[in-house]
Amino acid sequence: MDDRPTRLPQVFTDWFRTRGWSPRPHQLEVLEKAQAGYDVLLISPTGGGKTLAGFLPSLVELTREPQRGGIHTLYVSPLKALAVDIARNLETPVSEMQLPVRVETRTGDTPHSRRKRQREKPPDILITTPEQVSLLVADPGAAHMLKDLRAIVLDELHSIVTSKRGVLLSLALSRVRSLAPQVRRIGLSATVADPDALRAWLTPQQGENQRAELVMGKAGAAPQISILKSAERVPWSGHMTRYAIPEIYEAIKQARMTLVFVNTRAQAEMTFQSLWTANEDHLPIALHHGSLDVGQRRKVEAAMAAGKLRAVVCTSTLDLGIDWGDVDLVIHVGAPKGSSRLLQRIGRSNHRLDEPSQAMLVPSNRFEVLECEAARQAAAEGAQDTEYPSVLKLDVLAQHIMCRACAGPFHPDQLYGEVKTAWTYRNLTREDFDRAVEFVTNGGYALKAYERYAKLKPWGDGELRLTHPRLAQQYRLNMGTIVEEEMLKVRLASIKKRLGRRVVTGGRVLGEMEEWFLSQLSGGDTFLFGGEVLRFEGLDEFGALASRTQASDPAIPSYAGGKFPLSTYLAERVRKMLADPKAWPALPAQVRDWLSVQRWKSIIPSPRQMLIETFPRAQRHYMVCYPFEGRLAHQTLGMLLTRRLERMGAQPMGFVASEYALVVWCLRDLSLLISTGRLDLAHLFGEDMLGDDLDAWLAESNLMKRTFRNAAIIAGLIERRWPGKEKTARQMTVNSDLIYDVLLRHEPQHLLLRAAWDDAADGLIDVHRLGALLKRIRGQIVHRALDTVSPLAVPVMLEIGKESVYGEADDALLAEAEDELIDEAMRLV
Amino acid sequence: MSRAACISLSGLELLPDLAGALYVPDFEALLVADLHLEKASSLARRGVHLPPYDTRATLEHLSFSLAAARPKRLILLGDSFHDDEAHLRIDPSDIAEFARLTRGIDVIWLAGNHDPSPPQALGGHFAEEIALGPITLRHIPAALAEEEFEIAGHLHPAASLAQRGRALRRKCFIGHERRIVMPAYGSFTGGLSVSAEPFQAIFPDGRFDVWMIGGKAIHRFPAGRIR
Known part of the structure; x- marks a missing residue:
């Protein structure tokens, strides 16, 4: 392409030598391809010098031809906290080699004065977030600011592309390309199952199948993953993993520094509180999740970086981030839900490539034992889930x-x-x-x-x-695509007696919680937040008020399932493992026994089959099926099945879905209906349920209202609510549910309804996965009519009553509440 | 399915419907409050382009309420229009529809704070407030005189209660033996929680009932049951 030397300039070679390093082959390969003008995708595990590989072409170019005034390189990172750390890390080589390169950051927190300065005197390298790229190209001065742009580096590309943030970023990049056609793109990614999708995502599409060049970094040592073999009884169901707390605590004591990953905030709260109770040695253990006050989170991160902590209990808030060096153990409490997520999280420990990372999985119930074992095997092979980039929103x-x-x-x-x-x-x-x-x-x-x-x-x-x-x-x-749940601030209440009345006033802000959760608490209810048991005092115009309490048994936030559904890939492995008794010796004895009894009382289905069991119990007739497709797809299946069963006269009463199974209960004898041919299972599970039944259900479903709200905010139909602006905003806004109702009735083909349906199909109702399931089980349904509940059915049966029955039962609930009052009033004693 | 809900005020029987109207059989009068017609086009002036079907949707509800009650008179308790210029923006087809719905019915517009003088375009009479037998009808709840009974609007009451861990929030009627505040009838009108300060001002001892509007029935709860 051109004849510039591809070798590193002397100053770089010297610098590598003084540090006792030599440039890694993949760093040089990226440099060479970038210098030849190609877009490049670098796939490399954590700790592989990925960030430097991304910067190297820019640093070399800027050294050879000092910049003329515009921004030379945009470095886009998904986390704004990360941007600052990356800038700091980049300062080291720049200052040690005395390169003529100025590095600055620009995030949502960057003050106006600095933005203005950046416009007048642009840095050579600007480290920023995806949203800021859109804001840059929205600026009337964008053409001027980007005229000298040569490179865009996209960090953590695998994680960005699966969300609407990635979709928005891809559009901003198309704009950048029109303003600065000479720009080359470098994508940095963790290992993924399908690099080709990322290669295509990264590069402009003009002809057929254009793809960025691929550079693969050297794989690190395979991680050492164990599953906690608890001496305690592994629970049948539930997600709180209390049984294993002493063993987790012991592992933390043995390690230097431990990251304890969980899937939801509720689990984080619960695990942290239980560890705290067990903490006889007063180990410094901290908590980190997205609802905590930002200042508090930064404090935890700083203490972590300074090596002052022994363990941090965290959610996905710490999935990404810079190295903390000293972490030598990752504990995953609850099943990891996907092989890629597990590998990413394990990668948070021990950033030296040549040493294996240490990880321990702690299943919270028996099905999760299977899932953890499947994840362990997948991770040991380095097998990844396939996650498709999000497109066309x-x-x-x-x-x-x-x-x-x-x-x-x-x-x-x-x-x-x-x-x-x-x-x-x-x-x-x-x-x-x-x-x-x-x-x-x-x-x-x-x-x-x-x-x-x-x-x-x-x-x-x-x-x-x-x-x-x-x-x-x-x-x-x-602008932006992240629509938060409606959150309310939680403040510490101070309670005074004034004129004999209890007066509650608000104090320090503790953090934020979802409005839907707080809105169902009554005064006096206790809940866990920030590792403390709080007593709900009430709501005021600024949010929720809560006081500290000595109560030890809080009303924990109801576990709304995992945030992430079981990945398709892992689900398949779980089904295989279940079907193959030769794989069972890897499982703990109590789980083996459970499966053996299942084989004796019912059957163990083959990996391609789906087992359906029907049995009577306490005046009702139950049907349990085991698709292993994740809770969201199961819920949708449950909604559609109950509609069909209703039509077939089986009189369904309700259903509950778990990650692995679905149970529906009816008034009519299902075994009898099936054996007499009045209920045809193949017909019941027919693929045609995704047609009219689905449309009819969705139109009246609350789920669509949620995705509609998100689409309406992203598309700019309704404005975000900003703290402090709520009051004036209320005059201007109309509840999105009302808009949805009117639009659905008067213009059902509107663009926003299509967008909302598309999101629901992808996310909340997981139609795609349900469709794949129905196809998979065609002709593969095995039915067993049983006298009583089977061992495999126990976990999901235990969920009944804990999970509120899903669906449109609001009117029934209102009627029930009123009837309770009437009953109470009519009681004679 | 429907429960026969009935609210009683000053010995008069009041029948609420699922759209938020109140029928008074003794006077053959249908009451509705806070239609906020043309709210969408009002916001559109500021660049918020909500579906321009809110007036149409509200009139659709009104046609159901009228068909069920078959009243001799229709009384609108103020804020029938979202702003003073709404009549300039309302679609002619909506004006025609309103005329069709109210043929042979006495229409009385009460003044609201959004529409202090409702437009003539839709016909009918206009009043600040009127008496329906022993009951005063007005837009904004007022301090009650001795022996006075009142039905008002303005506040858009909504109530929530928790049942089986689920929070249920609905528009509602709220009242005690002297006063009823009606829910907002318009399709784009939201609700104000009955625990909010304006309700404390008119029910100072916290003693009231709510009639929550469900999908199939009206549900009555005492103040203590809701939050």
């Missing part, structure tokens, strides 16, 4: 069109062509694009009521421009 497209309009007038033809160069939108039709433009312009309704209030208006040669600068301001405040 109409709400994100609408936001990007607004972003483009903020930068100045644009021509729709030109923008359509540009957007199509993003791999994520390669299949976007012109019709959908035009509908998105119309949505941004006037809401895109069939009833043209808002033309005089349009946000975009024609200008010049078929171009469109913003009608008011205020809209650009609104865009900047509302």
Whole structure:
């Protein structure tokens, strides 16, 4: 391509030598390919010098041709906390080699004054977040600021591409490319199952199948993973893992520094509190999760970095991040749900490549023992889950069109062509694009009521421009794709007696919790937060008030299942392991016994089969099936099955879904209905349930309202609620549920409803996975009519009553509440 | 399925419906409050493009309420329009629909804070407040005179209660033996929790009942049962 020397400049070779290092082969390979002008994807495990590999081409180029004034390299990292750390780490080589390179960061926290300075005197390397790239290209001065841009480095690409953040970033990159066609992209990724998707994502699409060059780093030593073989009884169900606390504590005592990963905040709270009770040696153990106050989280991170802690109990908030060096043990409490997640988390310990990381898995119930064993084997092989990049989101497209309009007038033809160069939108039709433009312009309704209030208006040669600068301001405040649950601040209440009355006033902020959780507490209820048992005192205009209490048995947040569903890949391994008694010796004796009894009382299905058991119990008739497809897909299946059973006259009463199984109970004798041919299981589980049944259910489902709210915020239909602005905002906003109802009735084909349906199908209702399941089990259903509950069914049967029955039972609940009152009032004694 | 809910005030029987209207058989009068017609187009002026079907949706509800009650008079308790210029934006088809719905019915518009003088375009009479037998109808709940009974709107009451770990929130009627506050009827109107300060001001001793509007029935709860 060009004849510049690909060798490292002397100053770099010297620097590597003084540190006692030599550049790794993959670092040189990335450098060579980047210098030849290619986009490059580097896949390498943690600790492989990945970050430096990403920066090296830029540092070399900047050394050879000191920059002329614009930004040379954008480094995009998904976490803003990480941006600062990366900048600090980069300072070391830059200052030690005395390179003429200026590095700065820009995140949502960067003060206005510094942004302004960055505009006037741009740094050579700007380390930033995906959202900031969109904000950069939305700036009317973007063309000027990016005119000298040569490189974009995308960190943790594997994690960004699976979310809407990645989709938005891909659009911003398509814009950057139009402004600075010479830019090369370097993607840095952990090991993934399908590198080709990432290679295509990374590079502009103009012809067929364009892909970035691939560079593979050397794999590290295989991790050593064990599963806790508890002396205690492994529970049948539940997720709190209390039984193993003494053994976890012992492991923490033996290690230098331990990260204890869990899947949900509730588990984090519970595990932390139990460890604290067990902590006879007063070990410094801390808690870290997304709801804690940011200041408190930073304190924990700093103490961790300084080696002052022995253990941190954490959620996915610590999945990504820079090295803490001293972590020598990762404990995973609860099943890891996916092989890739487990590998990522294990990678948080021992960042030296040549030494194996140490990890211990702690299953919280018997099915999780199977899952942990499957995950252990998969991780030992380095096998990854396949996670597909998220593509073609109409709400994100609408936001990007607004972003483009903020930068100045644009021509729709030109923008359509540009957007199509993003791999994520390669299949976007012109019709959908035009509908998105119309949505941004006037809401895109069939009833043209808002033309005089349009946000975009024609200008010049078929171009469109913003009608008011205020809209650009609104865009900047509302952009981004992360829509938080509605959160409320939790403040410590101080309680005084005044004139004989109990007066509660708010004090220090403890953190934030989901509004739905707090809204179901009554005064006096206790709950766990930040490792303490708190007593709920009430709500005021600023949020929730809570006081400290001595209570030892808090009303724990109901465990709303894992945040992550069991991965397809792991599910398959679990099914295989279950079906193969030769694999059972790897399991603890009590789990082996459980499965053996199952084989004797019912059957163990083969990996391709799905077992359905029916049995009577206490006036009801139960049907349990074991798809192993994760709770979300099972819930959807449960909703659809009950509708069908209703039609078939089986009189279904309710259902509960777990990660592994689904139980439905009915008034009619299911075994009898099946044996007499009045209920055909193949028909019941037919793939056609994803047609009309699904549509009919979704239209009235609360789930769609949730995804609709997210899509409406991302697309810019409704504004985010910002702290402090709530009061004025309330005048302006209409509850998104009301908007959903009206839109569904009067314009069911609207762009936002399509976006919401798409999200629900992907996420909350997992239709794709359910579809794959129904296909898989066609002709593979085995039925056993039993006299009583089988061993395999026990775990999901135990969930009944703990999990509230899912669905649209709100009216039934209201009626029940009223009946209880009436009964109470009518009682004669 | 439907439970026969009935609210009694000053000896009069009041029948709430699932859309949030109140029918008074003794006077053959249907009461609705806070329609906020043209709320969407009002927000659209500031660049918030909500579906422009809120007036249509509200009139659809009204047609159900009217068909079920078959009243001689329709009394709108204020804030029928979201703002003073709403009548300039309302679609002619919606005006025609309102005229069709109210043919042969006496329509009385009470003044609200959003629409201190409701427009003439839709016909009917206008009043600040009126008496329905022993009961005063007005928009904003007022300090009650001795022996006065009142039905008002303005506050958009909504109540929530927890049942089986689930929080259920619904628009509601709220009241005691002297006063009823009606829920907002409009399709884009939200609710204000009955535990909020404005309700403490009009029910100072915290003694009231709510009638929550479910999907199939109206459910009555005492203040102590809700949160």
